[in-house]
Amino acid sequence: QQPVQSPQAVILREGEDAVINCSSSKALYSVHWYRQKHGEAPVFLMILLKGGEQKGHDKISASFNEKKQQSSLYLTASQLSYSGTYFCGTDYSGAGSYQLTFGKGTKLSVIP
Amino acid sequence: DAGVTQSPTHLIKTRGQQVTLRCSPKSGHDTVSWYQQALGQGPQFIFQYYEEEERQRGNFPDRFSGHQFPNYSSELNVNALLLGDSALYLCASSLAGHVSEQFFGPGTRLTVL
Numbered sequence: 001q002q003p004v005q006s007p008q009a010v011i012l013r014e015g016e017d018a019v020i021n022c023s024s025s026k027a028l029y030s031v032h033w034y035r036q037k038h039g040e041a042p043v044f045l046m047i048l049l050k051g052g053e054q055k056g057h058d059k060i061s062a063s064f065n066e067k068k069q070q071s072s073l074y075l076t077a078s079q080l081s082y083s084g085t086y087f088c089g090t091d092y093s094g095a096g097s098y099q100l101t102f103g104k105g106t107k108l109s110v111i112p
Numbered sequence: 113d114a115g116v117t118q119s120p121t122h123l124i125k126t127r128g129q130q131v132t133l134r135c136s137p138k139s140g141h142d143t144v145s146w147y148q149q150a151l152g153q154g155p156q157f158i159f160q161y162y163e164e165e166e167r168q169r170g171n172f173p174d175r176f177s178g179h180q181f182p183n184y185s186s187e188l189n190v191n192a193l194l195l196g197d198s199a200l201y202l203c204a205s206s207l208a209g210h211v212s213e214q215f216f217g218p219g220t221r222l223t224v225l
Contacts, residue, residue, distance in 0.1 A: 002154075032213065041116075041202065042155065044213040087154045099145070099168045100214070102154030 001026055003090045005103035012078045012110050020073040020106045022088030031064055031071040032089040032100055035082075042087060045073070075108070083110045114139060116205050116217035124223045125193050133188040133220045137205030143167075144186040145214060146178060147202040155202055161186050162208055190222075198224045 003024045012018055022031060030049050034042035048064035048071055059076045075082055085107045089100030117136045125131050137144050143162045147155035157170035161180035180186045184205075190197055200221050204214040 034216075041216040041218045044215065047213060089155075093168075099157050099160060099170070100155075101157065102147075104152075105154050 002101055003088055003103045005088060005106050007106060008104070009107040010109070012108065014080060014110060014112055015077050018075045018078060018108060020086050020108070022071045022073070022090070022103055024069045024090050026069070026092055028069050028090050028092065030091040032091070033062055033073050034087045034089065035084045036087065037084040078110045080110050080112065083108055116203055116215050118203050118217040118220050120220060121218070122221045122223075124225065126225050127193055127195060129193050130189065130191045131193060131222060133201050133222070134185065135188070135203030135217060136185045138215045141205035141207050141215070142184050143206045143208045144180060144184065145204045145206070146186070146188045147204065148172075149200040149202055149219070151199075158188070193224045195224050198222060
């Protein structure tokens, strides 16, 4: 079952913050976040494992709420380079083999 | 350190033809997964290869088949092409048994006319 991402699209000015959500109706073992720029391959951002941990890298962080089967990606003080489509990929198997089911994506546009 | 590489970059075929796409995983990785990404959509899992065997398969017909070689590289074959097979085909590699990211290649853009 495909996870649901929200919002579908968002426009930010440089320096503003954004939150992208990824919800599943099935129990998740891990959530993988990727960013894809037009015409390019998806680029890995981070993995969150079952357990509700929060991870961060520079000004991008994410959380995993096991009770709600939801993950959120937080982008703070956005930069022009953050523009792209963000996908969450969900792993339902827990086998570590990463048969990921991706959402439809959230298109983020950062403007000066 | 070369990342995931795919060939060819672009391909144009006609309905009914067959196509083979190739992927070389990132150095040190032993698992290859293939995804189909239609325009404006997220990648959709086709299948995964490990130890030269198909380990998992998504909801794709038997027209889609694959192979993994002893050097971990992989091929995706699609027979009897349909217009709906037009998409970006992405290969991703990972290391089995490790909690680590999948690295994606640049993809092959397939157009079926």
